[in-house]
Amino acid sequence: MSGTVRVGMDVAGRPVARDIESTVLGCSDLRVEFGPVVALDDVSLRWVDRGKIHAVVGQNGAGKTTLCRVIAGMTRATQGTVEVEGVSYPAGDAQRVRRAGVELVHQTFALPPHFTVAEALQLFQPTQARGGLYSKRKIEQLWAGRLEEFGFHVLPTSWVRDLSPEQRQAVEITRALSSGSRIIVLDEPTAVLPPEAIAGLFDRLRELVMNGITFLVVMHKLRQVRAVADTVAVLAGGRVVLHPTSMAAITDEEIARLIMDVQSSGSVTSASAIAMGLGAGVDDPGQVHVDMAGVDALHKTEEADVPVPLGAAIPQASALPATVEGLGGDGHIDDIVHGTTTKRVEPSERRHFALQVEEVSTPSSEGRHGLQAFSVTVKVGETVGIAGVEGNGQQALVDTVVGLLPYRSGRILLSEVDVGNLRISARRRIGLRYIPADRQSRAVSLSNSLWVNAMAAQVSSGYGTSGAVRRGYLSERKLRRKGEDRLRQWQVRYSSRDQAMRELSGGNLQRVVLAREVDDNAGLIVAEQPTQGLDLGGTELVWAALRRAASSGAGILLVSSDLDELFALSDRIVVALDGEAIEELYPPYDREVLGRAMVAGVTSS
Amino acid sequence: MNEIYTFINSVLLGTTPIMWAALGCLFAHRAGIYQLGLEGLMLIGAFASIGGALAFGSAWAGIALAIAVCVLMSALFWLVVVILKANAIIAGLGLVGVGVGGTSFLQNVIFHTSGAVVAKATVPSPVPGTATGPAAILASLSLLVYLMPIAAIVVWLIARRSTFGLRVAATGQYPFAANAAGVKVQVVQLLALCIAGAMAAIGGSELSVGSLHAFSYDMTAGVGYVAFTAVLFGKEAPWGVVVASLVFGVATALGIFGEIHAVFGLPLEFLQMTPYVVTILALWFAGWRWPHAGNASAGAFAELQE
Numbered sequence: 001m002s003g004t005v006r007v008g009m010d011v012a013g014r015p016v017a018r019d020i021e022s023t024v025l026g027c028s029d030l031r032v033e034f035g036p037v038v039a040l041d042d043v044s045l046r047w048v049d050r051g052k053i054h055a056v057v058g059q060n061g062a063g064k065t066t067l068c069r070v071i072a073g074m075t076r077a078t079q080g081t082v083e084v085e086g087v088s089y090p091a092g093d094a095q096r097v098r099r100a101g102v103e104l105v106h107q108t109f110a111l112p113p114h115f116t117v118a119e120a121l122q123l124f125q126p127t128q129a130r131g132g133l134y135s136k137r138k139i140e141q142l143w144a145g146r147l148e149e150f151g152f153h154v155l156p157t158s159w160v161r162d163l164s165p166e167q168r169q170a171v172e173i174t175r176a177l178s179s180g181s182r183i184i185v186l187d188e189p190t191a192v193l194p195p196e197a198i199a200g201l202f203d204r205l206r207e208l209v210m211n212g213i214t215f216l217v218v219m220h221k222l223r224q225v226r227a228v229a230d231t232v233a234v235l236a237g238g239r240v241v242l243h244p245t246s247m248a249a250i251t252d253e254e255i256a257r258l259i260m261d262v263q264s265s266g267s268v269t270s271a272s273a274i275a276m277g278l279g280a281g282v283d284d285p286g287q288v289h290v291d292m293a294g295v296d297a298l299h300k301t302e303e304a305d306v307p308v309p310l311g312a313a314i315p316q317a318s319a320l321p322a323t324v325e326g327l328g329g330d331g332h333i334d335d336i337v338h339g340t341t342t343k344r345v346e347p348s349e350r351r352h353f354a355l356q357v358e359e360v361s362t363p364s365s366e367g368r369h370g371l372q373a374f375s376v377t378v379k380v381g382e383t384v385g386i387a388g389v390e391g392n393g394q395q396a397l398v399d400t401v402v403g404l405l406p407y408r409s410g411r412i413l414l415s416e417v418d419v420g421n422l423r424i425s426a427r428r429r430i431g432l433r434y435i436p437a438d439r440q441s442r443a444v445s446l447s448n449s450l451w452v453n454a455m456a457a458q459v460s461s462g463y464g465t466s467g468a469v470r471r472g473y474l475s476e477r478k479l480r481r482k483g484e485d486r487l488r489q490w491q492v493r494y495s496s497r498d499q500a501m502r503e504l505s506g507g508n509l510q511r512v513v514l515a516r517e518v519d520d521n522a523g524l525i526v527a528e529q530p531t532q533g534l535d536l537g538g539t540e541l542v543w544a545a546l547r548r549a550a551s552s553g554a555g556i557l558l559v560s561s562d563l564d565e566l567f568a569l570s571d572r573i574v575v576a577l578d579g580e581a582i583e584e585l586y587p588p589y590d591r592e593v594l595g596r597a598m599v600a601g602v603t604s605s
Numbered sequence: 606m607n608e609i610y611t612f613i614n615s616v617l618l619g620t621t622p623i624m625w626a627a628l629g630c631l632f633a634h635r636a637g638i639y640q641l642g643l644e645g646l647m648l649i650g651a652f653a654s655i656g657g658a659l660a661f662g663s664a665w666a667g668i669a670l671a672i673a674v675c676v677l678m679s680a681l682f683w684l685v686v687v688i689l690k691a692n693a694i695i696a697g698l699g700l701v702g703v704g705v706g707g708t709s710f711l712q713n714v715i716f717h718t719s720g721a722v723v724a725k726a727t728v729p730s731p732v733p734g735t736a737t738g739p740a741a742i743l744a745s746l747s748l749l750v751y752l753m754p755i756a757a758i759v760v761w762l763i764a765r766r767s768t769f770g771l772r773v774a775a776t777g778q779y780p781f782a783a784n785a786a787g788v789k790v791q792v793v794q795l796l797a798l799c800i801a802g803a804m805a806a807i808g809g810s811e812l813s814v815g816s817l818h819a820f821s822y823d824m825t826a827g828v829g830y831v832a833f834t835a836v837l838f839g840k841e842a843p844w845g846v847v848v849a850s851l852v853f854g855v856a857t858a859l860g861i862f863g864e865i866h867a868v869f870g871l872p873l874e875f876l877q878m879t880p881y882v883v884t885i886l887a888l889w890f891a892g893w894r895w896p897h898a899g900n901a902s903a904g905a906f907a908e909l910q911e
Contacts, residue, residue, distance in 0.1 A: 106785070110779075110781055110782040110785040110786075111779075111782055112774065112775045112778040112779040112782045112783075113778065113779065114774070114778055115771075115774065115775070115778070119771055119774075120782075122768070122771060123768075123771045123772065123775050123782070123783075123786050123788075124785075124786045132767050132768045132769060133762065133766055133767050133768075134766060134767070134768070135766070136766070
């Protein structure tokens with residue numbers, strides 16, 4: 001801690017005036033360019049309060065992650081400086097910023113999988129070993145003590161690869177704190193956590209704040225910001241649209257409006273509010289009534305006994321378009337949105353099933369539950385949500401329905417046809433569609449071009465190619481044209497249809513997946529975490545697409561860890577626990593009832 | 606009884622070059638680089654040590670020269686693979702070619718023979734010699750054989766109990782993490798390859814100045830590949846590599862034993878296959894039983910003994 005002001009000292013009774021003057025963390029005129037793209041555009045921010053949790057919010061691509069990385073010195077800036085404890089450093093000097101006491105906890109974990117926890121921590125703190133050699137027992141004791149000190153329950157002897165996401169995060173935070181840092185930058189810490197672990201993380205952060213640690217936290221969901229942050233700053237399009245502001249001085253609607261970067265004409269839509277986890281009940285589009293009771297229920301504070309009816313919060317179609325950049329304008333998307341209300345089919349009126357899973361069992365593997373006589377049905381036009389703590393059989397359910405995993409007993413019917421162990425292509429011809437959670441490796445081929453990705457399923461299963469495939473011969477010209485039509489239809493932002501898939505961002509990539517998987521012949525769409533990591537615009541698009549698909553006759557099996565998403569889309573929610581379907585819930589949904597069923601297996605019956 | 610002594614003798618003779626080379630190669634693998642050029646390095650080491658022994662009249666000087674040359678070759682390999690981003694397998698095969706062709710060429714140029722190059726200076730044995738019995742066998746083994754257990758312990762300490770070992774493993778497993786921890790990935794890879802080169806040189810020296818006191822064309826005859834396999838079979842863990850090297854050493858000795866005693870009247874050539882058949886079986890077994898490659902993966906010897 002060479003020459004810098006220790007944070008704790010200020011807490012220990014220095015004049016208040018000095019506190020206000022000195023910046024704990026900040027940046028001036030930061031500019032970051034990646035080729036022609038300007039990620040940060042003259043960003044100047046200043047946080048003055050020590051021992052607080054400062055949030056930075058914004059849409060995907062707003063520059064939040066870049067800001068974190070620049071502040072921590074991991075990314076070079078074109079210009080600008082970073083200030084730590086009132087001292088300025090040229091942006092991008094990782095060593096000096098670290099020495100000044102700033103540590104970054106990455107969004108993706110930086111821990112070698114085949115290390116033990118003690119070894120991984122030792123790797124980052126080599127000075128703890130004398131003469132370059134260490135004793136296994138000693139480092140295990142050392143790190144057991146440290147982990148305990150910071151309030152984490154992780155065994156130093158366990159393998160990193162066996163840790164749950166929250167345990168990995170705990171190890172990462174321990175690593176960051178062990179270097180003596182008093183300022184920790186967390187890049188989307190909640191994105192990698194299952195919902196039930198988020199409250200635990202927030203508790204830890206609050207405890208650490210009591211010890212004088214300052215956190216800068218990037219977050220997606222307003223519900224979480226409201227639950228934990230002391231101040232909030234908003235980025236949009238690489239610019240600061242809100243300087244750090246006390247949470248008490250600003251309402252959620254105002255923040256939401258700033259995030260969406262809506263000019264005076266627009267208003268924040270209800271879908272946006274829900275996507276951000278506000279739990280809004282909507283009577284009148286454009287008028288967002290924010291109900292924070294949901295937050296309280298989640299975080300076990302005083303008013304937890306108020307059940308929150310969220311099922312009614314399906315946004316009005318008229319509130320959907322035009323406010324999100326890239327969503328408004330021509331044709332197809334408006335059709336999608338329009339279809340939501342005008343042609344919605346009452347699920348109960350149809351007699352046909354899109355999916356019947358009858359008492360299916362699969363073997364368990366590596367800490368993941370297989371299915372234990374799991375049964376679920378999805379009617380035509382119905383959306384059935386699968387809720388559950390991760391690892392309770394959701395993966396096995398998706399894999400067996402899609403055809404990636406053989407099952408031992410039971411029956412699966414797609415559109416009332418027994419699929420047995422039919423190949424995937426055969427299932428697709430019956431009408432199966434799949435939006436995988438793992439976009440990078442399961443949903444698309446990153447090295448292939450856009451049109452190939454958009455048309456791959458149609459070609460391999462032989463539907464919807466309209467003349468491009470004839471007797472086994474492909475017309476590449478027609479496929480390209482058809483592929484490009486789809487990309488346009490779904491408003492994928494691209495420069496060329498021959499562009500490699502890896503060049504697209506998350507939301508854009510998901511549009512390509514939708515372009516391939518959502519079509520008129522779809523009988524059952526298995527949507528697995530379809531909006532994870534997407535911004536509001538992307539989330540709205542996916543939701544609208546799924547709603548329209550349901551209204552035009554497809555069944556939707558929605559597996560999601562985002563409760564707001566489940567509440568907003570599902571006609572019914574099935575709770576999975578230990579590979580069994582233990583509970584079925586109907587709207588209006590109660591967050592608490594669902595939470596109890598997910599975690600403890602407590603059912604209402 | 607004598608046959609048992611002879612058998613143990615040939616097990617030790619067979620194991621030593623494999624284990625020295627494999628223990629070094631372990632670092633290269635753990636750092637994420639498959640050093641298939643091990644065969645070439647051992648051959649170069651064998652030749653350089655004989656050359657050095659003849660030139661300076663001391664086996665130790667020969668070994669020192671061998672280490673220097675092999676470290677230099679490893680640095681060159683690093684340049685090609687890490688900096689110039691060549692495929693490590695192809696570059697490794699190239700290194701083998703350089704080893705076989707280069708030593709044969711230099712043998713002709715320097716010693717004007719394509720037969721054996723014999724050196725008087727040899728690596729001494731720490732055990733005083735007697736005429737017969739087990740003591741005679743012990744006395745016939747070079748110091749490099751006796752140093753083997755110490756080498757294994759030192760390798761284990763460095764690979765599994767040192768900060769450098771952690772850095773090597775992080776570099777191989779997850780360069781992103783290594784980077785985040787402030788490790789200079791390319792430098793670590795250079796060091797790991799140089800260690801591999803130095804120990805391959807010692808393994809090669811054991812073949813020439815250590816036991817045979819001579820160099821002949823392509824005298825490693827696949828020992829380097831066997832050592833490479835031993836690293837894979839041992840799952841890149843020090844004690845795993847030790848056990849794997851012993852397995853291959855026993856296989857080599859069985860091959861020799863079979864040659865001498867004509868077991869079941871099988872053809873000589875058939876028995877000579879033993880070490881290589883065992884190598885293939887070992888690889889198949891490792892892949893089938895422990896499908897998850899990489900150091901310290903499930904089921905590796907390292908996890909079993911820790």
